[in-house]
Amino acid sequence: MLKNVAMLLPGPVAPFEAGTICEVFGIDRTADGGPSFDLRICGPVAGRPLPATTGGLQMVPPLGLDGLKGADLVAVAATPARTFSDATVAALQDAWAAGATILSICSGAFLLGTAGLLDDRPCTVHWMQADELRAAFPKARVDPDVLFVDDGDVITSAGTAAGIDACLHVLRRELGSGMANIVARRMVVPPQREGGQRQFVELPVPHCTSDGLAPVLEWMLDHIAEDHSVAELARRASMSDRTFARRFVAETGTTPHRWLIGQRVLHAQRLLEETDLGVDAVAARCGFGSGALLRHHFRNVVGVSPGDFRRTFRTAS
Structure with a gap:
């Protein structure tokens, strides 16, 4: 049963991607017949501000790494960081070993890779970072085309809106399509985009610099x-x-x-x-x-x- 959700901010924060986790798991929707979760926002050090990728903003996690203990789901937020403290890596490994499902949003996958959770697994990340992830973690089977990959206890997603798709997929998987539809309707987003849908569809447009063509x-x-x-x-x-x-x-x-x-x-x-x-x-x-x-x-x-x-x-x- 999905009840306790920990959002891990492992370094500087991408606000939108972190916000998708809060939007799906941090709002009590019981008045609409939807779910409610205990969302804990955790960082390497409780109360220490983390800079945001949007200039001038900061996020202050109220909880430290202990907040991951007992979580049913640990959602790792996107971050430009590529190196992480030993304590952060160990806390994620311990949460996974204790039975938590691990979900990464976009570049949060780099923490999963550092923790060894992508070894010999199919996974994804934003298509612009796929080569970097593949080079950093050669054992990971990186698919740059898909929106998200569900490998059971580890779920990885691509950038920005694909994080919403992955979060709603977790709801659908754990609580059923009805609950996912309630949340999606409130968010005004499609309740189900398949994980295998392309991240980036490059369709040529009818523009041409040649008067002849x-x-x-x-x-x-x-x-x-x-x-x-x-x-x-x-x-x-x-x-x-x-x-x-x-x-x-x-x-x-x-x-x-x-x-x-x-x-x-x-x-x-x-x-x-x-x-x-x-x-x-x-x-x-x-x-x-x-x-x-x-x-x-x-x-x-x-x-x-x-x-x-x-x-x-x-x-x-």
């Missing part, structure tokens, strides 16, 4: 459900096939085929969010031809199925 991109978007060959597009741009292909990559960073796939997936996301069209109908409007092909490309780009994506944003609306 911009009209072609706009035309492709206006006719997104149609098939387009490089030869046809090159003729529309009044270029040879080879020149068009070379210019397209130089201007957009990708090939015409991949650019179009990305735009079709983006269009599919909008239709899944805003309409009740079935997957086959969405596929037809986006130019994928079949629901199976839409599912294939959608999962490759977004990281979840069209059905899971729709359930998330329909529930949140």
